[in-house]
Amino acid sequence: MSDEVWQRDEVESPCIKLCVVHPATRLCTGCFRSIDEISAWSRMTAQERRTVLAELPARAAIQPVRRGGRAARLKRQQD
Numbered sequence: 001m002s003d004e005v006w007q008r009d010e011v012e013s014p015c016i017k018l019c020v021v022h023p024a025t026r027l028c029t030g031c032f033r034s035i036d037e038i039s040a041w042s043r044m045t046a047q048e049r050r051t052v053l054a055e056l057p058a059r060a061a062i063q064p065v066r067r068g069g070r071a072a073r074l075k076r077q078q079d
Contacts, residue, residue, distance in 0.1 A: 014032075014053060018030030022063060025062075031056070032059040
């Protein structure tokens with residue numbers, strides 16, 4: 001058996017299990033990947049994954065904050 005499998009350069013997913021797609025940007029609000037990137041992640045090469053990862057900080061900076069939802073309703077009820 002080869003030790004090659006233990007020496008792979010695997011690029012981990014940036015998923016933080018906060019999977020909600022923002023309606024305006026169409027990016028996940030947790031990891032900032034597109035639906036296409038999320039669905040293709042397991043088939044991407046390590047270089048393709050690194051390219052996506054390199055773009056995520058810029059996407060996070062432009063992602064608008066969602067307003068509303070359950071948290072906003074609860075806050076309004078308390079005010």
